[in-house]
Amino acid sequence: xxxxxxxxxxxxxxxxxxxxxxxxxxxxxxxxxxxxxxxxxxxxxxxxxxxxxxxxxxxxxxxxxxxxxxxxxxxxxxxxxxxxxxxxxxxxxxxxxxxxxxxxxxxxxxx
Amino acid sequence: xxxxxxxxxxxxxxxxxxxxxxxxxxxxxxxxxxxxxxxxxxxxxxxxxxxxxxxxxxxxxxxxxxxxxxxxxxxxxxxxxxxxxxxxxxxxxxxxxxxxxxxxxxxxxxxxxxx
Numbered sequence: 344x345x346x347x348x349x350x351x352x353x354x355x356x357x358x359x360x361x362x363x364x365x366x367x368x369x370x371x372x373x374x375x376x377x378x379x380x381x382x383x384x385x386x387x388x389x390x391x392x393x394x395x396x397x398x399x400x401x402x403x404x405x406x407x408x409x410x411x412x413x414x415x416x417x418x419x420x421x422x423x424x425x426x427x428x429x430x431x432x433x434x435x436x437x438x439x440x441x442x443x444x445x446x447x448x449x450x451x452x453x454x
Numbered sequence: 455x456x457x458x459x460x461x462x463x464x465x466x467x468x469x470x471x472x473x474x475x476x477x478x479x480x481x482x483x484x485x486x487x488x489x490x491x492x493x494x495x496x497x498x499x500x501x502x503x504x505x506x507x508x509x510x511x512x513x514x515x516x517x518x519x520x521x522x523x524x525x526x527x528x529x530x531x532x533x534x535x536x537x538x539x540x541x542x543x544x545x546x547x548x549x550x551x552x553x554x555x556x557x558x559x560x561x562x563x564x565x566x567x568x569x
Contacts, residue, residue, distance in 0.1 A: 375555045386545065387560040394555045433497065440509065441487070442547075442558055444497040 345370035345438040349445035357453050358426055364419040364448045366408075366434030375437035376417040378408055381447075382430045390432070393417065404428070426454045458561035460546050466567045472534040475564045478527055479548030487558065488521055488531050489545040497545075503529065536568045 348367045356362060368374065378390040391402025398410040408419045417434060429452045434445040459478040467473050479486045487502040501511040506523045514521070518537070523529040533540055543565050547558040 377557050379557075379560075386562045389557040392555070392557050437554060437557075440485070440504070440554070441499055441502060443499070444489075446496040 345374075345436045345443045347434050347436055347443055347445035349434055349448055352446060352448060354448055354450045355453065356424060356450070359423050360452075362419075362421045362424045362428070362450065364432055364434075364450070366417045366419065366445060367415050368417065368434070368436040369415060370436055370438045372438050376408075376410060377435040377437065377442070378402065378406070378417075378419050379433045379435060379444075380430045381433065387433065390419070424450075424452050426452050428452050458546055458548050458559050460544075460561035460564050462564060463562060464565045464567075466569065467536055469537055469568055470535045471568075472532065473536045473540075473566060473568075475531040475544050475546075475566070477529045477531070477546030477561060479529070479546070480559055481527065483548035483550050483553075483559075484526070485549045485551070485554060485558075486523060486529050487547040487549075488529070489547065491543045491545060491563070492541075500531070500544075533566075536566075538568045541566055541568050 346369050350365050375394040377392045379387040380390045381387050390406050391400050393400045393410045401407045406421050410417050432448045435442045461476045484505050488500040489497050491497050500513045501521045503523045521531045543563045545563045546561045549558045
C-alpha cells in the first residue's frame with residue numbers, strides 16, 4: 344500500500360516569505376501525485392497534480408511542485424506567500440484506486 | 455454541477471446514539487470514498503465504492519461502522535452506537551475512472567461531535 348510523509352507539521356512565516364513543504368511517498372507502481380489545500384473550516388481543494396510529463400507542475404494561486412522520482416519526492420513551493428495562504432496543505436498519492444494522504448502541514452502566514 | 459453534497463454539515467449526538475451521514479456524489483462519478491479526518495490520525499480512508507459496490511472497507515475502524523450505496527447518487531455512513539472517539543470530520547469524495555488521475559472532488563464534510 345502507498346504511504347505519504349510530510350514533515351514540519353506547523354509552519355509559521357511572514358508575508359512575502361518563500362514556502363517549501365516536503366513530501367515523500369512510497370508506492371511501487373505508477374503514481375499520480377497531488378497537493379490539496381484546506382482553508383479553515385472548508386473542504387479539500389486541489390492545488391496541483393502530477394501524473395506524467397514535465398516534473399515541474401504549476402498549480403493555482405502561484406503554487407508549484409517538483410516531482411523527483413529518484414527521491415520519491417513531490418515538494419510544494421511558493422516564492423512569495425500571502426496572508427490568504429494560511430491553510431493546511433496535504434500531499435497525496437493515488438495508487439490501487441485510492442488516495443493516501445500525508446498528515447498535512449499547517450501553514451500560518453503572518454501579515 | 456453542485457459538487458459532492460454531504461449532510462448534515464454538523465452533527466452533535468450523545469454517546470450510544472446512532473448517527474447517519476449522507477453523501478451525494480457528482481452525477482456520473484462511479485467511485486465514491488469516505489474519509490475521516492482527525493488531528494491525531496489525519497485523513498484516513500474508511501471505505502470506497504465502485505459502481506455502488508464496496509471494494510475496500512479495510513479502513514472501517516470496527517463493526518460499529520457501516521456504509522451503503524443503494525444507488526449511484528446516494529451513500530450513507532452509519533455509526534451505531536456512537537462513541538466520543540468517533541468525533542471527527544467525515545468527508546465524502548467522488549471521481550471517475552478517467553478523471554481520477556486529476557484528483558478527487560471532496561464534499562464539505564460533516565463535523566461529528568459525540569458527547
